[in-house]
Amino acid sequence: xxxxHLISLPIWIESSATAKLVHELQPKNxxxxxxxxxxxxxxxxxxxxxxxxxxxxxxxxxxxxxxLVNGYFGYTATTNLTVSGxxxxxxxxxxxxxxxxxxxxxxFTQEETRIASKGIYSSPAHDTRSLSEINxxxxxxxxxxxxxxxxxxxxxxxVAGFVLxxxxxxxxxxxxxxxxxxxxQATPHLSATARDTSNVQTRTNFGHSAQxxxxxxxxxxxxxxxxFTLANLAKSIGHEALELxxxxxxxxxxxxxxxxxxxxxxxxxxxIGHPLELDRILGDERNYAGSSFVSVEDFGKLxxxxxxxxxxxxxxVDDEFASYAFDDTGAPSSREFLIRNGILERGLxxxxxxxxxxxxxxxxxxxxxxxxxxxxxxxxxxxEPGQGSLTDLIAGVERGVLMQSNKSWSIDDYxxxxxxxxxxxxEIRDGKLxxxxxxxxxxxxxxxxxxxxxxxGGPETLGTFGTxxxxxxxPNQAISVGHRSPACVFRDIExxxxxx
Amino acid sequence: xxxxxxxxxxxLTAPFLGLDTRTQSLSLSLTSENSTYIRFxxxxxxxxxxxxxxxLSLRYQERATEDSDTIKEATAQVSLCGELGNDRQAIRAGxxxxxxxxxxxxxxxxxxxxxRGESSSSIPEVSANLPSAEEWCDLVLPPVEGLDFTGILxxxxxxxxxxxxxxHFHWFETESATLDYSLISSLGRAVKxxxxxxxxxxxxxxxxxxxxxILREKExxxxxxxxxxxxxxxxxxxxxxxxxxxxLVQMFSWGCVGEDGxxxxxxxxxxxxxxxPDATHVAExxxxxxxxLFSLHExxxxxxxxxxxxxxEIAPKNLNLISNGELKNTWISNKTAxxxxxxxxxxxxxxxxxxxxVLGGKLNRQDTLSRLGTGVYIPNLHYLNWSDQPAGRITGxxxxxxxxxxxxxxxxxxxxxxxxxxxxxxxxxELEDLTSELTTIPDTGSYDYRSLGNxxxxxxxxxxxxxxx
Numbered sequence: 011x012x013x014x015h016l017i018s019l020p021i022w023i024e025s026s027a028t029a030k031l032v033h034e035l036q037p038k039n040x041x042x043x044x045x046x047x048x049x050x051x052x053x054x055x056x057x058x059x060x061x062x063x064x065x066x067x068x069x070x071x072x073x074x075x076x077x078l079v080n081g082y083f084g085y086t087a088t089t090n091l092t093v094s095g096x097x098x099x100x101x102x103x104x105x106x107x108x109x110x111x112x113x114x115x116x117x118f119t120q121e122e123t124r125i126a127s128k129g130i131y132s133s134p135a136h137d138t139r140s141l142s143e144i145n146x147x148x149x150x151x152x153x154x155x156x157x158x159x160x161x162x163x164x165x166x167x168x169v170a171g172f173v174l175x176x177x178x179x180x181x182x183x184x185x186x187x188x189x190x191x192x193x194x195q196a197t198p199h200l201s202a203t204a205r206d207t208s209n210v211q212t213r214t215n216f217g218h219s220a221q222x223x224x225x226x227x228x229x230x231x232x233x234x235x236x237x238f239t240l241a242n243l244a245k246s247i248g249h250e251a252l253e254l255x256x257x258x259x260x261x262x263x264x265x266x267x268x269x270x271x272x273x274x275x276x277x278x279x280x281x282i283g284h285p286l287e288l289d290r291i292l293g294d295e296r297n298y299a300g301s302s303f304v305s306v307e308d309f310g311k312l313x314x315x316x317x318x319x320x321x322x323x324x325x326x327v328d329d330e331f332a333s334y335a336f337d338d339t340g341a342p343s344s345r346e347f348l349i350r351n352g353i354l355e356r357g358l359x360x361x362x363x364x365x366x367x368x369x370x371x372x373x374x375x376x377x378x379x380x381x382x383x384x385x386x387x388x389x390x391x392x393x394e395p396g397q398g399s400l401t402d403l404i405a406g407v408e409r410g411v412l413m414q415s416n417k418s419w420s421i422d423d424y425x426x427x428x429x430x431x432x433x434x435x436x437e438i439r440d441g442k443l444x445x446x447x448x449x450x451x452x453x454x455x456x457x458x459x460x461x462x463x464x465x466x467g468g469p470e471t472l473g474t475f476g477t478x479x480x481x482x483x484x485p486n487q488a489i490s491v492g493h494r495s496p497a498c499v500f501r502d503i504e505x506x507x508x509x510x
Numbered sequence: 511x512x513x514x515x516x517x518x519x520x521x522l523t524a525p526f527l528g529l530d531t532r533t534q535s536l537s538l539s540l541t542s543e544n545s546t547y548i549r550f551x552x553x554x555x556x557x558x559x560x561x562x563x564x565x566l567s568l569r570y571q572e573r574a575t576e577d578s579d580t581i582k583e584a585t586a587q588v589s590l591c592g593e594l595g596n597d598r599q600a601i602r603a604g605x606x607x608x609x610x611x612x613x614x615x616x617x618x619x620x621x622x623x624x625x626r627g628e629s630s631s632s633i634p635e636v637s638a639n640l641p642s643a644e645e646w647c648d649l650v651l652p653p654v655e656g657l658d659f660t661g662i663l664x665x666x667x668x669x670x671x672x673x674x675x676x677x678h679f680h681w682f683e684t685e686s687a688t689l690d691y692s693l694i695s696s697l698g699r700a701v702k703x704x705x706x707x708x709x710x711x712x713x714x715x716x717x718x719x720x721x722x723x724i725l726r727e728k729e730x731x732x733x734x735x736x737x738x739x740x741x742x743x744x745x746x747x748x749x750x751x752x753x754x755x756x757x758l759v760q761m762f763s764w765g766c767v768g769e770d771g772x773x774x775x776x777x778x779x780x781x782x783x784x785x786x787p788d789a790t791h792v793a794e795x796x797x798x799x800x801x802x803l804f805s806l807h808e809x810x811x812x813x814x815x816x817x818x819x820x821x822x823e824i825a826p827k828n829l830n831l832i833s834n835g836e837l838k839n840t841w842i843s844n845k846t847a848x849x850x851x852x853x854x855x856x857x858x859x860x861x862x863x864x865x866x867x868v869l870g871g872k873l874n875r876q877d878t879l880s881r882l883g884t885g886v887y888i889p890n891l892h893y894l895n896w897s898d899q900p901a902g903r904i905t906g907x908x909x910x911x912x913x914x915x916x917x918x919x920x921x922x923x924x925x926x927x928x929x930x931x932x933x934x935x936x937x938x939x940e941l942e943d944l945t946s947e948l949t950t951i952p953d954t955g956s957y958d959y960r961s962l963g964n965x966x967x968x969x970x971x972x973x974x975x976x977x978x979x
Contacts, residue, residue, distance in 0.1 A: 063618060091591065105643075106558055109644035110647055382561075449898055
């Protein structure tokens with residue numbers, strides 16, 4: 011990636027003096043200190059109904075300072091990146107940590123919880139130009155998609171847009187950590203809304219923001235496969251929105267459910283990712299995001315799903331949305347099995363949670379930006395492929411429903427009872443796809459659902475998706491996550507349609 | 511950010527506003543906080559710190575002539591640090607960039623030119639006198655010693671400001687502290703509470719209020735220690751506490767009270783519009799009515815947040831959205847107004863709720879359990895989402911201290927249930943009464959930055975709610 015930024019990078023992100031700075035700023039009464047500088051630039055272009063609608067960029071730059079005093083981490087975050095500003099913030103962090111350490115829930119040491127890693131990570135971005143450099147051309151392309159999205163007179167609203175976010179961070183500590191990471195993330199947005207009196211149906215590119223990947227501007231001009239180019243996607247979105255207008259509601263029945271990868275993303279995220287977060291299991295999130303039905307004792311024993319279920323934590327996938335080399339405490343990332351052959355092996359917990367639970371975890375203490383402290387987050391949580399094409403999977407279903415593209419999501423605070431809705435469904439009869447169904451929803455309880463997994467598609471059915479909007483934490487943090495999955499089949503699932 | 515004050519903002523932004531206002535415009539919008547966040551778990555501190563942040567949003571517009579409706583525009587956001595030289599440099603760089611983008615890019619047909627308006631300034635006359643970041647734990651934790659107290663304290667100064675090249679200016683400054691916490695039983699059920707710590711802060715007054723709350727909540731905790739009842743799916747009479755009603759009211763923000771959603775047909779409130787094209791539509795409309803007991807307003811008179819939006823446009827002090835079940839007004843942004851030939855009313859860009867107030871009914875709070883009779887007392891809901899938005903159908907979960915009640919007596923907690931029902935039943939056919947007493951619940955959210963404002967709502971007695979799982 012080049013250094014052609016909209017706004018100048020803070021000097022500390024690239025400077026050779028930054029590693030020394032942390033020593034110079036460290037307050038005397040602290041055992042350890044870190045500086046995490048983050049500079050993020052996000053550009054967005056949107057068209058509505060074939061008309062240029064929005065063009066903008068945002069930048070945010072600041073520093074998170076963490077100090078360790080008497081086994082307790084305190085923090086301050088500031089946009090004042092002058093030496094005097096950082097020094098004042100470091101002193102305040104030390105004062106807060108000193109006073110709060112007597113009430114600290116845990117006692118930590120730097121050696122156990124903050125690894126002194128050194129390294130660099132860069133997203134696989136090939137076209138490093140900014141979106142604003144080509145805004146006229148980009149608008150022309152987005153406006154041109156309208157003719158595909160508006161596949162008929164009953165399409166009443168189309169949207170085509172593109173968001174490109176570049177984040178540079180530098181993490182240095184008095185223990186010797188020095189990590190530079192450069193992320194480039196791209197999210198195309200396409201949608202078509204069709205209306206026939208009170209019947210309103212919307213199709214998008216795999217669900218809202220779901221086509222998020224680590225990439226540069228090249229992803230604007232071509233997807234990862236020809237069928238994922240914006241033009242090809244726009245054609246099918248417009249066509250399918252119209253199809254839904256004339257479709258019957260999804261029937262209410264218990265049946266076999268084939269879930270496509272773009273909905274598997276949400277399914278994995280809500281009913282595997284979140285319940286396995288160790289900070290939820292430890293109770294940190296009970297007042298906000300919730301707890302988990304999983305307990306510390308379940309690891310190594312719990313039959314989470316059928317033997318076909320294999321799930322990994324994998325921030326090492328080349329272009330998946332939440333890939334990185336180090337988490338925001340400096341822990342180096344690696345691929346780890348969370349669930350193997352249906353048995354729960356490992357939780358999603360960084361160095362602090364691993365110490366608190368005495369369980370193996372993952373490098374996943376992440377912060378949404380410079381202004382939030384790191385907590386246990388998902389990164390890329392992926393369901394490993396099995397065997398067979400989509401045609402094979404469909405052929406194995408005598409009677410069922412295929413659902414794709416998330417529209418609605420809700421799950422309880424212990425991550426048991428969920429209800430998810432999709433944009434688009436197809437009936438399956440005697441091993442073949444049948445009519446289109448609108449307003450498809452399904453509900454189930456997490457463990458019984460995953461234990462009803464009867465088929466996992468092969469690598470040829472894999473889809474890789476992500477979202478910038480995973481919410482959690484107090485103070486609240488929205489962070490990017492990625493999910494790769496094949497199409498999967500579940501038996502005896504309660505499905506139903508809309509209010510009509 | 512302590513160094514950002516009204517006079518600093520005026521001095522900082524002045525050099526950028528000297529434009530040819532016939533053909534150029536610039537709108538600036540500031541969001542800033544200097545917040546202490548202390549996160550608790552098990553009546554201990556899990557994480558704590560202080561965050562200083564300031565974001566300046568810029569919207570630059572150009573047009574060929576004063577009369578032209580062909581507008582080019584672009585927006586930017588930059589971080590401010592409170593140092594004049596650095597902040598001016600950041601604004602200058604951002605402005606240069608969006609000027610470049612504006613000139614290169616196409617015109618935006620839905621863009622509207624800025625207009626002249628009134629200015630305002632709201633600065634607390636008396637200091638909130640809030641404790642420092644270091645002092646809070648000494649105050650909050652001793653009263654909850656021995657309890658499983660989990661949640662967050664948020665405290666500090668928040669700013670919102672707006673200024674544009676037509677030189678209208680708004681400044682809003684407040685200093686506040688909120689506690690958002692749960693007391694959790696040994697069986698993992700919780701009593702949830704959110705409250706604004708009164709200001710000007712007084713140690714004695716705060717401790718008195720806090721002790722009283724904790725004592726009341728400990729009584730509920732005792733009920734939660736009883737073995738839970740597992741209900742079967744079906745329809746249940748229930749009472750929704752104010753927090754549960756707040757969660758439901760927030761759904762009106764999600765593509766519901768905005769004019770754009772109604773015009774697009776995605777908002778369920780489209781059914782409340784009087785236009786009736788045919789008999790089928792009339793029949794459908796009759797199935798989608800709200801109760802005459804339900805009235806929803808936006809009330810900026812009792813709410814601690816600014817009336818100006820991100821463009822500096824002023825909302826009415828009170829906007830009557832739904833009155834006795836009838837749709838009276840919607841939020842209309844300037845973009846929607848331009849698209850549909852309407853007049854905007856100071857809505858935010860998302861046309862969501864900002865200062866919601868639901869009017870009360872006749873139910874005395876002390877009579878809640880007896881009026882409920884036999885059913886479910888639901889203080890909190892969780893994770894609401896549309897399950898069929900155009901039809902107004904919502905799904906969600908019960909959460910925290912939900913209790914089965916028989917003949918007006920709390921019997922035992924319930925295992926949490928999934929529900930799936932419509933706004934037109936919950937605030938329509940099934941709404942039996944609302945409490946006369948209203949509860950003001952602070953917005954304790956902090957995505958990107960600390961939220962402002964409150965929701966003021968009654969509790970709601972429902973003839974039935976559909977539990978599904």
